[in-house]
Amino acid sequence: MSHTVEIISVGTELLLGNIVNSDAQDLSRELSNLGLNVLYHSVVGDNPGRLKAAVALARDRADVLITTGGLGPTCDDLTKQTLTEAFGRQLVFHPECAEGIKRFFARMGREMTENNLQQAYLPEGCTVLDNAWGTAPGCAFEAGGTYVVMLPGPPRECLPMFRERAMPWLARLSEGRIRSRTLRVFGMGESAVESLLRDRMNGLTNPTLAPYAKEGEVELRITAKADTEAEADKLIAPIEAEVRALLGDLVYGADVSGLEQVVLEGARERGLTLGTAESCTGGLIAKRITDIPGSACAFKGGVVSYHCEIKAGVLGVSQALLDEKGAVCAEVAREMALGARKVLGCDLAVSVTGVAGPDPDERGNPVGLVFTALAAPDGVWVKRLNLASQAARRDRTRNLAANHALDMVRRWLSGLDPAGPA
């Protein structure tokens, strides 16, 4: 029999719309990968009566019950009490948990208050899920055929707790394996990708192929189910080959975090260094590259030349050019990239200048007009972009501009025209 899961998230802040339920998403993805069917998500507030009713309902309609939230030390954190009672157990003090909590505070150099020790009370006979990412431990137990797992609410605790602690406990329930592989596409819109692949997608059941629009790019996810991971991977491989044959070099990577990862790895493999010169993206490209651990292997640094003074003074863009044409033009993008390459002493420098909005610039250049340039040992390339239509929001305009800049580097590293089709 296949196991069915309900995720109950507890917290009034979810019902007030103060936060989004990313825990439910994170856990659903992980559970699906384990081959467990998530049938329901429920959210209830910090209210014992309603939580109790939700638990009773969940026991009826699923056999694995996972809660998020309500394990903290504050008085509105009622999940533990309510579930322990609902399953006819008692809360008992777990001295080893208390030690763990004390150690956590000692490590942080912070003072522990008495209410933190509340968190060491857990259902009798449960498996304690030690929390290395915060103070509230989770727990897991089986009662009358229902498998119960309680996890803390903060997403940066919930997901690692699930992966490192709950998953080994749940592994016995898993039947078969689901594997997926995500191809990332830059330079073609979602509906164009979808029309190109529609017939193929409709003909597939295992694996499945599905497109997802991301900020300025498209993800194509191939998902297969089989008895083992190796068999699932074997189902995926021919579909990946087919998609790559159709989309060619618009597919920039598989199971990668983004263009920055592909660019960084490409540069490192070739022993080349990278630098940035950013105006409207304001440090976003450098930030995205340095999000990646070990980015110092290829990334030397960058200049955020938000004011023209910095473009001229630090990057050496011609003041006459800035006076005549303003900051948003192809020539300035070009000089920024060339200047950054020289000042930073790097092999490849990429630049962005444009209007991120919400308003046009003082010369009347429209929101979304962006120039990106790449300076490389063998030349310099500039792209003019109009991102207005795709990007109503400032953050989206900036992200798209960063993607285009990074894609120029990616294309150069792959031997393609850097100012190419994307």
Place this chain on the structure above:
Amino acid sequence: MSHTVEIISVGTELLLGNIVNSDAQDLSRELSNLGLNVLYHSVVGDNPGRLKAAVALARDRADVLITTGGLGPTCDDLTKQTLTEAFGRQLVFHPECAEGIKRFFARMGREMTENNLQQAYLPEGCTVLDNAWGTAPGCAFEAGGTYVVMLPGPPRECLPMFRERAMPWLARLSEGRIRSRTLRVFGMGESAVESLLRDRMNGLTNPTLAPYAKEGEVELRITAKADTEAEADKLIAPIEAEVRALLGDLVYGADVSGLEQVVLEGARERGLTLGTAESCTGGLIAKRITDIPGSACAFKGGVVSYHCEIKAGVLGVSQALLDEKGAVCAEVAREMALGARKVLGCDLAVSVTGVAGPDPDERGNPVGLVFTALAAPDGVWVKRLNLASQAARRDRTRNLAANHALDMVRRWLSGLDPAGPA
């Protein structure tokens, strides 16, 4: 009697974790602002039986039922059929909807397929909610004391449909207004804040006061309900004053997006310019400041000096110092800030150098050892931080380091010791 709401979101992609349920968050915030109490969120897949049961349950436990998703033209979009049946109605063809759908396709220059006209079938006697943001119209009706609203799933359709179409229809149910104000606290942990305020929080019912832990900071949300917004605000004011009296200058702002906003506005008001010199944060501080529209009012630019070569060559940090002590020390942070102030020609320059991880640096400095410095017209200040314990992850270490750097500027702008308690 106060109205209670359940939001049912329909879509297998939510249960697979492919997308996050941002509709539920968006609608919850809007509904709370209308004074309606959202008591439950439910998510079910594209399965008529389970959706039918979820609707029956929702009718029992709430009197306003809002669905998102499942209105599209594809065969797994079953919300409309299932709800219409559940409330004993019939689907009838609405010719005016069909015209609207045709017009939408004409406007987009796209071809309409026959199944798009499926979307013109809606429950008899309903109020049609015209969709100007996509093709699937929504609808609303009252049946046996339950108020039903169906909205499309895509977030860029769902939220404007709610605001422009559903809200006028729901307005008759609204009683009173809920307002909230969020105070942001930097420099004290959640449980310390909570112990300090616990007695006060427990004594409050309207307004309520609740703490939320964010990345390296704490939010305190005061929420009040009253007949009008003005009256609700009047309930909030004395509690805000009390919290500010207790926490003093650890409260850095109210209803602000973050430290960067407070710093930017503070600098602008004083007519001062800002600059950054970043090593381990790699552009994050500049990125956060330039996330804010109009940041050019005070932010001049920054240098991302990821390699020591850039620290020496661009910022003028002494090579002898770098050779002797390495990049991660108080003196380098100090010289980076002073150098940035000079090179960028700004009034206030802030710098960060440290070990973001995941590994210690080549000199054996541990992950989380970070130095931040502020160079101002009247002096320079340096802070040594150990963020290791609070920050298991690279992104968190970087974000905390950026917060500390920004807080130094905030404190200087407020006349406090920049290297103060936080």
